[in-house]
Amino acid sequence: MGSDSDDTPHDHEVELWIPGDSRHIGAARAVAAALGADLGFDLDQIDDLRIALSEAVGVALENQTPTPKLHVRFSVSGDQVTMSVTRSDGLPLPPMDLLAERILASVVDSSGVVGHEIVMKKSRNLRS
Numbered sequence: 001m002g003s004d005s006d007d008t009p010h011d012h013e014v015e016l017w018i019p020g021d022s023r024h025i026g027a028a029r030a031v032a033a034a035l036g037a038d039l040g041f042d043l044d045q046i047d048d049l050r051i052a053l054s055e056a057v058g059v060a061l062e063n064q065t066p067t068p069k070l071h072v073r074f075s076v077s078g079d080q081v082t083m084s085v086t087r088s089d090g091l092p093l094p095p096m097d098l099l100a101e102r103i104l105a106s107v108v109d110s111s112g113v114v115g116h117e118i119v120m121k122k123s124r125n126l127r128s
Contacts, residue, residue, distance in 0.1 A: 011077045015071065015072070015073045020061055020070055032052075032081070035076055045122065049081060052107045052108045055100055056083070071088060092116055
């Protein structure tokens, strides 16, 4: 793709719009896995990214009829992946229940609702 001579990933962002249906989360999970692999995450850490994304989508879609489209943004900086999920309707996200908070706490380094988005961060050098 590029003419860089090294294989070091560079800071960048990837954005997806997916239908508000859990059947389409696989596309976003594949992007999370690819970015984690590019950063040298091990298989457990890559699975952690996928689990976190699935949980965030579940929270964003909870009790929503009709379901809004979801905006999923991935930002790579150094050895860290930041993932965020927002809804296209601009409505506030429902509060995360205790189970969702605990799941996210076990698979990413930090997570929380910031404004109208769920933000999750995971670095290669921290928890696996």
